[in-house]
Amino acid sequence: MPDPMWRRIAEDLRQKIESGDLGKDGVPLPSEIELRDRYDASRNTIRDAVKWLTTRGMVVTRPGQGTFVRQSIDPFVTQLSSDVTGVQGGEGAAYASEVKAGKREPDASDPRIEIQRASGLVASELGLKHADTIVSRHQERFIDNTPWSLQTTFYPMRLIEQGATRLLQADTILPGAVQYIEETLSIKRAGRRDRFNIRTPDRRETEFFALPDDGRVAVVEVTQTLYDKSGNPFAVTVTTYPADRNQFVMTIGTAPPEPPGAA
Amino acid sequence: MPDPMWRRIAEDLRQKIESGDLGKDGVPLPSEIELRDRYDASRNTIRDAVKWLTTRGMVVTRPGQGTFVRQSIDPFVTQLSSDVTGVQGGEGAAYASEVKAGKREPDASDPRIEIQRASGLVASELGLKHADTIVSRHQERFIDNTPWSLQTTFYPMRLIEQGATRLLQADTILPGAVQYIEETLSIKRAGRRDRFNIRTPDRRETEFFALPDDGRVAVVEVTQTLYDKSGNPFAVTVTTYPADRNQFVMTIGTAPPEPPGAA
DNA sequence: CCGTATTTGTTCGTATGTATT
DNA sequence: CAATACATACGAACAAATACG
Numbered sequence: 001m002p003d004p005m006w007r008r009i010a011e012d013l014r015q016k017i018e019s020g021d022l023g024k025d026g027v028p029l030p031s032e033i034e035l036r037d038r039y040d041a042s043r044n045t046i047r048d049a050v051k052w053l054t055t056r057g058m059v060v061t062r063p064g065q066g067t068f069v070r071q072s073i074d075p076f077v078t079q080l081s082s083d084v085t086g087v088q089g090g091e092g093a094a095y096a097s098e099v100k101a102g103k104r105e106p107d108a109s110d111p112r113i114e115i116q117r118a119s120g121l122v123a124s125e126l127g128l129k130h131a132d133t134i135v136s137r138h139q140e141r142f143i144d145n146t147p148w149s150l151q152t153t154f155y156p157m158r159l160i161e162q163g164a165t166r167l168l169q170a171d172t173i174l175p176g177a178v179q180y181i182e183e184t185l186s187i188k189r190a191g192r193r194d195r196f197n198i199r200t201p202d203r204r205e206t207e208f209f210a211l212p213d214d215g216r217v218a219v220v221e222v223t224q225t226l227y228d229k230s231g232n233p234f235a236v237t238v239t240t241y242p243a244d245r246n247q248f249v250m251t252i253g254t255a256p257p258e259p260p261g262a263a
Numbered sequence: 264m265p266d267p268m269w270r271r272i273a274e275d276l277r278q279k280i281e282s283g284d285l286g287k288d289g290v291p292l293p294s295e296i297e298l299r300d301r302y303d304a305s306r307n308t309i310r311d312a313v314k315w316l317t318t319r320g321m322v323v324t325r326p327g328q329g330t331f332v333r334q335s336i337d338p339f340v341t342q343l344s345s346d347v348t349g350v351q352g353g354e355g356a357a358y359a360s361e362v363k364a365g366k367r368e369p370d371a372s373d374p375r376i377e378i379q380r381a382s383g384l385v386a387s388e389l390g391l392k393h394a395d396t397i398v399s400r401h402q403e404r405f406i407d408n409t410p411w412s413l414q415t416t417f418y419p420m421r422l423i424e425q426g427a428t429r430l431l432q433a434d435t436i437l438p439g440a441v442q443y444i445e446e447t448l449s450i451k452r453a454g455r456r457d458r459f460n461i462r463t464p465d466r467r468e469t470e471f472f473a474l475p476d477d478g479r480v481a482v483v484e485v486t487q488t489l490y491d492k493s494g495n496p497f498a499v500t501v502t503t504y505p506a507d508r509n510q511f512v513m514t515i516g517t518a519p520p521e522p523p524g525a526a
Numbered sequence: 527c528c529g530t531a532t533t534t535g536t537t538c539g540t541a542t543g544t545a546t547t
Numbered sequence: 548c549a550a551t552a553c554a555t556a557c558g559a560a561c562a563a564a565t566a567c568g
Contacts, residue, residue, distance in 0.1 A: 004555060007476075031533060042557045047534085048477075055478045056463050063534045064564030080513070191518035198461060198481060198506035200319050213270075214311075215318040218461055218481045218506060227518045243461035243481060250343070250513065255454035255490045267536060294552060305538045310553085326553045327546035 006048035009039050013049060017058055017069055028066040029059060055216040057244040076143055078241070080194065080250040107145070111137040113170050115157075122154045125225045125236045133157040135167055137177065140208065147209050148246075153177065153237040159185065178226065178235060187234055191227035196220065198243065209242040218243040269311035272302050276312060280321055280332055291329040292322060318479040320507040339406055341504070343457065343513040370408070374400040376433050378420075385417045388488045388499045396420040398430055400440065403471065410472050411509075416440065416500040422448065441489065441498060450497055454490035459483065461506065472505040481506040 003011075013029075016022045022029060030038065035046045050067055053059045061067040117131040126134070138152040160167055164184045167173075173180050181187055200215035211217045224237045265271075276292075279285045285292060293301065298309045313330055316322045324330040380394040389397070401415040423430055427447045430436075436443050444450055463478035474480045487500045 006555080033533080044558085045556060048555085052477055061534065062565085064532080064566075066533060066565095189516075191514070191516035193515070193518050194513045196459070196511035196513075198483060198509075214315055216479055220459075220461060225518075227516070229517060231517055231519045246461075248459035250457045250459075251454070252456070253452075253454035253490070254492060254494055255456050255488075256494045269536080296552085307539085308537060311536085324553065325546085326544070327551075329552060 005041055006045050006052070009035075009041060009046065010049040010052040012039075013053060014056075014058065017053070017071070023069055025069055025071040027069050029069065031066060051216070054212060057217065061212075075245055075247040076148060076241075078246060078248050080248055106148070107142045108172065109140040110171055111139045113137055113168060118154075118156075121223075122236055125223070126154065126156055126233050128156060135160060137167065139172075147242075149239050149241045150205060150208060151237060151239040153235055155181075155235050159234065181234070187228050189226050190229035191231065193225045193227070195223040195225075196248075197223070201240075201242070205240055205242075211242060220246060220248070222248075268304055269308045270315070272298075272304065272309065272312040273315040275302075276316060277319075277321065280316070280334070283334075286332055288332055288334040290332050292332065294329060314479070317475055320480065324475075338508055338510040339411060339504075341509060341511050343511055369411070370405045371435065372403040373434050374402045376400055376431060381417075381419075384486075385499055388486070389417065389419055389496050391419060398423060400430065402435075410505075412502050412504045413468060413471060414500060414502040416498055418444075418498050422497065444497070450491050452489050453492035454494065456488045456490075458486040458488075459511075460486070464503075464505070468503055468505075474505060483509060483511070485511075 002008075013022070029035070029050075032043050032046050032050070035041075035050075036043045039046065050059065050061065054061060054067075058070060059067050060070050114136045116134055116136055118126065118128045118134045119130070122128075122134060123130050123132065128134070134157060135155045136152050137155075138150070140147070141149045141151060155164075155167055159181060162185055164181050166180055166184070167177065178189065182189070198218050198220055201209065201211050201217070201219045205211065205219055206213050206215075209219070211219075219240045220243050222237075222239045222241070224239070225233050226235045226237075227233050266274075276285070292298070292313075295306050295309050295313070298304075298313075299306045302309065313322065313324065317324060321333060322330050323333050377399045379397055379399055381389065381391045381397045382393070385391075385397060386393050386395065391397070397420060398418045399415050400418075401413070403410070404412045404414060418427075418430055422444060425448055427444050429443055429447070430440065441452065445452070461481050461483055464472065464474050464480070464482045468474065468482055469476050469478075472482070474482075482503045483506050485500075485502045485504070487502070488496050489498045489500075490496050
């Protein structure tokens with residue numbers, strides 16, 4: 001059984017993109033009409049082929065404009081420290097260490113603060129009863145002005161009652177909200193659990209990251225729970241990254257520094 | 264602008280699946296023809312809606328049979344130990360610890376051994392020159408008889424020359440190939456680097472995991488490099504998991520044991 | 527600012543192929 | 548072999564986004 005036509009066309013375009021025959025990053029592909037004529041196929045078949053390329057992140061299509069080559073963007077590399085105190089996503093300058101050394105410029109919006117009732121996942125991670133009160137701080141984070149991640153951290157209300165009132169202020173806490181809690185309430189991080197999930201983006205993520213709206217490009221959701229030395233959780237951070245431009249690295253023990261351009 | 268029709272239909276089906284109105288796991292959806300009549304749309308529009316559900320892993324479609332509900336399969340949870348010696352993917356019984364405690368039954372094929380020349384990624388991870396000789400051991404791994412992961416480990420040929428000849432035998436090394444190397448050559452793991460990538464499946468993966476062939480469901484590729492105490496790499500393991508049925512957890516420091524059914 | 531051309535997105539209808547029962 | 552279900556492919560029309568004179 002030969003491959004279907006859309007697939008053969010897709011492979012042909014893939015080869016032409018990888019070899020550079022269709023131009024470098026940012027160059028528009030021929031329009032669907034032109035590809036239809038060139039491959040002697042219907043426009044729908046061409047669209048299936050192009051869709052396959054977008055799923056692979058090799059092209060992006062923009063309504064009204066065209067389809068553009070997207071050659072091997074270097075991925076953002078997020079270092080997941082194996083240290084308990086290692087940042088996975090501080091609010092302030094701290095999280096710069098997540099980004100691979102280089103000229104990448106991280107940036108973040110001011111946090112949006114909400115007072116909510118704990119539901120499902122958050123309640124269970126924080127060891128709270130359903131509908132206990134929590135505070136959430138949500139930020140949009142960028143690298144080089146391109147959308148990089150969405151992050152929300154949830155704290156039990158008791159932290160505020162105990163004096164960490166700064167958590168309610170809608171500006172970035174430097175050098176990091178967790179450090180602020182440590183200093184204010186003498187709570188020390190003694191443990192951490194990171195949970196990785198791959199899933200399709202929701203509407204908010206689709207819009208913010210400018211992903212195709214049929215969920216072809218996945219997001220990585222990292223849920224990090226912090227524990228004090230008695231093993232009680234005191235913060236949960238949920239961060240989502242688009243899967244097509246991120247890589248995660250965890251180094252443990254004695255290992256040489258990151259190789260140059262390792263995949 | 265209201266959502267397109269395929270999207271509204273998809274949301275409606277999603278709600279009906281989640282609420283159980285369309286039956287539990289394994290129950291067939293109405294056929295495309297019936298859905299076409301029921302929603303007063305064309306069959307193509309119905310297919311767009313169903314495709315969105317398959318991307319989300321909520322249904323599976325099988326040619327000639329139908330489309331079947333796939334309600335919240337419990338994900339396989341892979342523990343990524345933060346310990347240097349922690350297994351991420353031993354060959355033998357060792358990797359059972361990756362699988363969440365329970366009645367899950369891991370199993371693996373006998374390894375397929377190949378002698379190759381190091382290319383790109385493997386050469387750079389192992390610190391070899393391009394075209395140096397390496398040995399690869401490839402396994403298919405299952406949980407409860409369903410395809411779970413594909414794993415290939417690459418070793419530099421010098422390990423065999425130094426006496427680890429068992430690496431060339433095509434059967435499972437118990438309790439693990441790395442442990443065998445440690446014992447035979449007195450090489451100790453002193454460091455580890457795990458690299459996470461999300462990408463679309465290749466043909467082999469699409470077939471083995473029975474994923475849709477247009478790449479809608481991603482795979483997670485974990486590349487683990489092991490270092491001895493001088494910081495020299497001596498093994499690289501590449502494992503791929505289908506993203507729609509796996510979750511990864513890393514625990515560091517003092518943290519309570521895994522909560523019951525945490526997401 | 528407006529209208530027009532171009533490009534992708536949505537929706538329809540139809541025909542035929544392939545897999546399964 | 549026939550019936551049923553999904554997969555592929557074609558052609559057509561209109562909508563929405565964008566670019567440009």
